[in-house]
Amino acid sequence: MCGIVGYVGEQDAADVLVDALSKLEYRGYDSAGIAVFEDGEIKVEKCQGRLDNLRKKMEEVGKPEGCVGIGHTRWATHGEPSDINSHPHGNKRVTIVHNGIIENYKEVKEFLVGKGYEFVSETDTETVAKLLDYYYDGNPVDTIIKVVSEITGSYALGIMFADYPEHVYAVRKDSPMLIGVGKGENFLGSDVTAFLKYTKDYYLIEQDEICDITANAIKIVDIHKNPIKKELQTATWDVNAAEKGGYAHFMLKEIHEQSNAVKMTISPRVKDGMPDFSETGMTKEELASFRQIYIVACGTAMHAGMVGKYVIEKLARTSVIVDIASEFRYRDPLIGEGDLLIVISQSGETADTKAALALGKERGAKTLAIVNVVGSSIAREADMVLYTNAGPEISVASTKAYSVQIAAMYLFAFELAYVKKAISEDECRKYVKELLEIPDYITHTLDVKKDCQQVASKLLNADSLLYIGRGLDYALSMEGSLKLKEISYIHSESYAAGELKHGTISLITEHMPVIAVATQKALIEKTVSNIKEVKARGAKVYLVCGESLQLEEGIADAIIRIPEVDEILMPTLCAIPLQLIAYYTSVLRGNDVDKPRNLAKSVTVE
Numbered sequence: 257m258c259g260i261v262g263y264v265g266e267q268d269a270a271d272v273l274v275d276a277l278s279k280l281e282y283r284g285y286d287s288a289g290i291a292v293f294e295d296g297e298i299k300v301e302k303c304q305g306r307l308d309n310l311r312k313k314m315e316e317v318g319k320p321e322g323c324v325g326i327g328h329t330r331w332a333t334h335g336e337p338s339d340i341n342s343h344p345h346g347n348k349r350v351t352i353v354h355n356g357i358i359e360n361y362k363e364v365k366e367f368l369v370g371k372g373y374e375f376v377s378e379t380d381t382e383t384v385a386k387l388l389d390y391y392y393d394g395n396p397v398d399t400i401i402k403v404v405s406e407i408t409g410s411y412a413l414g415i416m417f418a419d420y421p422e423h424v425y426a427v428r429k430d431s432p433m434l435i436g437v438g439k440g441e442n443f444l445g446s447d448v449t450a451f452l453k454y455t456k457d458y459y460l461i462e463q464d465e466i467c468d469i470t471a472n473a474i475k476i477v478d479i480h481k482n483p484i485k486k487e488l489q490t491a492t493w494d495v496n497a498a499e500k501g502g503y504a505h506f507m508l509k510e511i512h513e514q515s516n517a518v519k520m521t522i523s524p525r526v527k528d529g530m531p532d533f534s535e536t537g538m539t540k541e542e543l544a545s546f547r548q549i550y551i552v553a554c555g556t557a558m559h560a561g562m563v564g565k566y567v568i569e570k571l572a573r574t575s576v577i578v579d580i581a582s583e584f585r586y587r588d589p590l591i592g593e594g595d596l597l598i599v600i601s602q603s604g605e606t607a608d609t610k611a612a613l614a615l616g617k618e619r620g621a622k623t624l625a626i627v628n629v630v631g632s633s634i635a636r637e638a639d640m641v642l643y644t645n646a647g648p649e650i651s652v653a654s655t656k657a658y659s660v661q662i663a664a665m666y667l668f669a670f671e672l673a674y675v676k677k678a679i680s681e682d683e684c685r686k687y688v689k690e691l692l693e694i695p696d697y698i699t700h701t702l703d704v705k706k707d708c709q710q711v712a713s714k715l716l717n718a719d720s721l722l723y724i725g726r727g728l729d730y731a732l733s734m735e736g737s738l739k740l741k742e743i744s745y746i747h748s749e750s751y752a753a754g755e756l757k758h759g760t761i762s763l764i765t766e767h768m769p770v771i772a773v774a775t776q777k778a779l780i781e782k783t784v785s786n787i788k789e790v791k792a793r794g795a796k797v798y799l800v801c802g803e804s805l806q807l808e809e810g811i812a813d814a815i816i817r818i819p820e821v822d823e824i825l826m827p828t829l830c831a832i833p834l835q836l837i838a839y840y841t842s843v844l845r846g847n848d849v850d851k852p853r854n855l856a857k858s859v860t861v862e
């Protein structure tokens with residue numbers, strides 16, 4: 257989704273802004289632009305395409321020279337990607353960058369057209385720029401307050417008023433924005449990675465707070481102009497964590513970081529060999545009392561919830577409903593008092609997950625957020641939060657975030673099973689011990705790289721494929737299939753292996769490769785039968801299974817064997833070959849692995 261940056265200081269603003277925007281590229285975008293005060297005038301450069309296009313353009317025409325400015329990467333919502341629709345928008349008096357969606361932009365536009373304004377772009381953003389211009393009375397803060405009281409929807413806005421060439425203004429609602437606090441310089445950023453290179457200190461801007469930022473001062477007021485005092489936050493993420501560090505792609509780096517990420521997520525939540533969730537403030541009695549558990553999320557995070565469901569139901573004998581956030585929010589779910597809603601999100605800013613959380617709260621459920629980004633909206637809005645300490649995930653295709661989410665789900669399931677007396681203390685200790693060993697096993701599992709590369713070379717020209725598995729293997733296949741789709745652009749579906757006969761097997765021909773996952777002992781024979789059925793119909797089968805599994809000769813066209821742990825924990829290892837198959841297929845097809853087409857890292861609009 258769109259990224260916003262801002263700079264006020266003594267450095268060359270254009271350089272800082274473009275550099276900061278490059279750190280937000282991972283969010284997904286289709287055009288970029290900056291506005292800088294040059295000799296007291298607002299100078300804008302913007303164009304469609306990657307940041308390189310903007311850099312080239314500025315090499316040709318000259319970059320705006322100055323030390324104060326705002327910048328933007330746009331992910332088109334209103335109007336196609338084009339130079340005209342790119343941000344910043346505005347005029348010589350007031351210029352803005354915007355993230356979010358202005359819901360009443362048509363009414364605002366109509367009003368402004370009536371006042372004689374002309375519009376050049378198709379964006380909702382231009383209406384806000386013109387409305388600011390319309391109400392501007394010489395006082396930026398008053399003007400911003402007037403405008404935000406008239407617009408609806410979500411917004412993070414970076415604003416420059418020509419009369420105030422040493423200031424950048426900002427305001428947000430339902431779209432994240434932070435102020436990076438430096439020495440003699442300050443920054444704006446949609447997330448900390450934008451300014452991490454310059455400072456780790458930042459303020460979180462809350463709903464409808466209006467910020468006036470200069471090089472040496474940051475003034476923040478609420479909508480009634482009451483001054484707000486903020487607590488300075490310090491990012492724990494290392495600046496190198498947001499760099500590729502010698503890997504060809506962020507995705508490959510993040511796949512390799514999974515061992516450490518899981519360790520960082522699990523270790524702090526284990527005390528004396530038992531799960532410890534005291535940081536959430538939830539007592540054991542309260543945990544044991546929930547009637548129904550809902551896990552709601554989107555995409556990969558929802559798939560982590562599917563693993564959570566299988567494990568919680570198996571160990572804790574408690575019913576779990578997993579739902580896609582965009583469905584949950586509109587289906588009038590039965591959630592209410594006495595229920596626990598777990599929302600899972602890497603970014604903590606996903607619009608549908610946020611809405612699902614709000615709905616759960618409104619209906620009286622207790623809410624727990626499993627989130628990676630510290631201080632994100634979902635983390636702040638939930639009753640309880642459990643941070644997955646994965647560090648920044650830059651690649652759009654989620655890998656390490658998935659692994660830490662399922663690791664957190666396991667630990668939660670162990671604790672719940674124990675407090676509900678579904679497992680004994682000894683059993684709980686045994687599971688926790690095995691989970692603590694998973695990081696080492698993840699490292700060993702990475703040895704399957706070569707095998708995955710070979711499988712990828714066979715999938716290269718496929719138009720479509722199927723992932724099959726049963727039980728936890730099925731839950732995991734969902735994620736394998738999504739990974740492949742999003743970065744290789746090959747269609748795939750995950751299917752519960754036993755369901756094939758009820759229709760989907762008609763798709764099987766020699767042109768439909770099948771990736772089978774078989775790690776669950778009680779189900780292996782069944783899955784093997786399904787493999788035989790698809791093989792008999794010509795499909796090439798690539799099987800992921802444990803290293804000791806005895807199989808008939810020729811059962812599959814390639815077998816990727818991974819280390820074996822307790823079968824309930826196998827998804828933590830099995831995820832790796834599936835991620836690597838998707839990664840290498842994407843590389844071999846020459847795709848932009850980290851920034852797949854049409855996708856954004858953090859989906860902050862509906």
Ligand code: AGP
Nearest residue numbers: 555556557601602603606653654
């Ligand atoms: C997965 O690779 C995707 N990037 C996507 O499905 C993602 O998991 C989903 O959009 C949810 O994002 P969140 O975890 O930040 O809420």
